Amino acid sequence: MTIELFILLFAGLLALSLALCWLDHRHGWQWMDWLNGKVSSPFRKSDSPCNSQKKDQTIGQLEERIRVLERIVTEPAYELNRELERLKEKGR
Template identity: 60%
Template sequence: MTMTPSLFILLFIGLLLLSLGLCWLDYRQGWQLVKWLQGGVASPFPEQNSAVKEKDQRIQQLEQRIQVLESIVTEPAYELSREIDKLRTE
C-alpha cells in the first residue's frame, strides 16, 4: 500500500491534534503527560503521588503506635497498669 498525499496529510493532522491535546491536558490538569511519555517523570498524576505519600506516612504512624502497644502489653502486670494509668492522664 502506498502512502497517498491525502493519507499522509490526515496522519500528520491526527498526530498534531494528539500532541496538542496532550499539551492542553498538561497545562490544564498538570498531568505532565508529555514528560511522562519522554521518560521524564515516574507518574503523570502528581495528586496520586501525594496521596500515596500521605498513606505511607499514616501507615508508619500506625506501625509506631502498634509497637508502643505491644511493648506495653508484653510488660509484667504491675508495669502494665502503670503504663495504662500514664496513658489515661495524657
C-alpha cells in the first residue's frame, strides 16, 4: 500500500507543479518564483521599471522613424519621381 500511496502522491505533486508552470506561462503570475521565495507577490507582472523605460524609448524612436517616412512618402517630388519611373517601365 505504501508504494501505491507514494506513486499517487508523486503524480499529484507533478500535476500541481505542471499546472502552476502553465499558469505562470499563460498569465505571467510567477507562482513558481513565489513558491521559491524570489518575489513577494505572484500576481505582479515581471516588467521592471528599467525594462519599461527601455520599451518606451524604443517606441519613441520607432514613432519618429515613421513620421520621417510619412514625410518622405507624402512629398510631391517623391510622387512625381515614382510616376516618372512607372512611365519609364511602361515604355520599355
